[in-house]
Amino acid sequence: MEKYATRRAALLEELDGLRVEIDAEKRIGWLILDRPPLNIVSYKARSQIAAILDEFSQDEEVGVVVIRGANGVYTSGGDVRGFFDVPRDGMSHLAYNIAAPTRCGKPVICAMEKYAFGVGFELSLACDFRLAVKDTLIGLPEVSIGQMPGSGGTHRLANLIGLTRANLMICMGERIPAETALDWGILTEIAQDGGALTEMIGRYAERLTALSPLSLRTVKRVLNTVYDTSQEVGLELEGHAYEKLRDSHDYTEGSHAFFEKRKANYRGS
Numbered sequence: 001m002e003k004y005a006t007r008r009a010a011l012l013e014e015l016d017g018l019r020v021e022i023d024a025e026k027r028i029g030w031l032i033l034d035r036p037p038l039n040i041v042s043y044k045a046r047s048q049i050a051a052i053l054d055e056f057s058q059d060e061e062v063g064v065v066v067i068r069g070a071n072g073v074y075t076s077g078g079d080v081r082g083f084f085d086v087p088r089d090g091m092s093h094l095a096y097n098i099a100a101p102t103r104c105g106k107p108v109i110c111a112m113e114k115y116a117f118g119v120g121f122e123l124s125l126a127c128d129f130r131l132a133v134k135d136t137l138i139g140l141p142e143v144s145i146g147q148m149p150g151s152g153g154t155h156r157l158a159n160l161i162g163l164t165r166a167n168l169m170i171c172m173g174e175r176i177p178a179e180t181a182l183d184w185g186i187l188t189e190i191a192q193d194g195g196a197l198t199e200m201i202g203r204y205a206e207r208l209t210a211l212s213p214l215s216l217r218t219v220k221r222v223l224n225t226v227y228d229t230s231q232e233v234g235l236e237l238e239g240h241a242y243e244k245l246r247d248s249h250d251y252t253e254g255s256h257a258f259f260e261k262r263k264a265n266y267r268g269s
Contacts, residue, residue: 011051016044019070020052026202027063027209029056029106033120038076039069041119043086046097046151049123053100053108060268063209065104066201067123068111072194074136077118080145094119095152101126102224105217107208111201112136113194117175122149125156128220129188129204132178133197138186139175159227161185212250213268 017035022028031052033039041049056062069075083091098119101108110124112132117139124130132138140149140157148154149170158166161184168174181187191197208216218241225234245251250266257264 008051011047012055015048016042018045018048018052022059022061024061026205027061028205029059029062029065031056031065031067032070033068033075034070036071037073038115039071039073039120040077040079041075041123042079043082043091046094046119050097050100053104057103057105062106063213064205065101065106065108066111066205067101067108067127068201069113069120073114074112074116075118075120076115077120077141078151091150094150095122098123098151099126101128105220106213107216107220109201109204111197112138112178113197117141118149119151122151122153122156125160125186126152130186131189131191131197131200131204132181132187133194134178134190134192136178136181137175138178138181139173140170141173141175143171144173155227157186210263212248212254212264212266214248214250214266215245215254217268218245 017033017039019030019032019034021030021032023030031049033041035042053065056065101110101123107129108127109129109131110127112120112124112130113136114133115137116124116132117137118141121138121140140153142148142150149157154166154170157169165184169176176184178187178190182190189200191200222234222238222241225237229237249269250264253266254264
């Protein structure tokens, strides 16, 4: 066990182009991509992203996770030069690391500015809410260098917008503007600029942290199975999840608060 703990500590000891901040007052855990000028994501950073999201999931001070880029840029994608140093069969698991937001027990917001390409866009597809500035460009341009998306982009995008539009973005490497992404159902909402995006993040975080953590964690697990199960199985899962919440403190508290016209005091159990 000591070996595993040492290995985990070593992974997070020196973050590679990433920064973590905790706003305990607002209950926001910030994961910031910070490698100027375009915040490219290294091979090592992918494992670190997964580990950080796992720790956020366990941290009681964190109610909502926000992923954002530093200096007004989200990310132009992965560190292509560095990929040539990765041993054979060392990159077949990338989708697992980048799917970390789906496994996180907290709502995860991705806030995108300027560029959201490659692995950065794939990371956003694993998040619960995708916000962007109106001049943001979004795309999976890997085909332009003889590659393809390898961090979950193929299936996640096709499930979200359908094969016709996914082919345009993946097979032709088409970069689309934020307005189109909103129209296609990729984005949740668009802000005018970076300042407005910060305010929007604050509104989402305030709304989400006022809700029951147990309810959010439970419904997130149900929703994340939608594309992987039949409707019959999905509704069975929904029913059991609903039944599980009936006996919870949060449901009792939320109901009583509703009847008494007061703010609920949730505790996540």
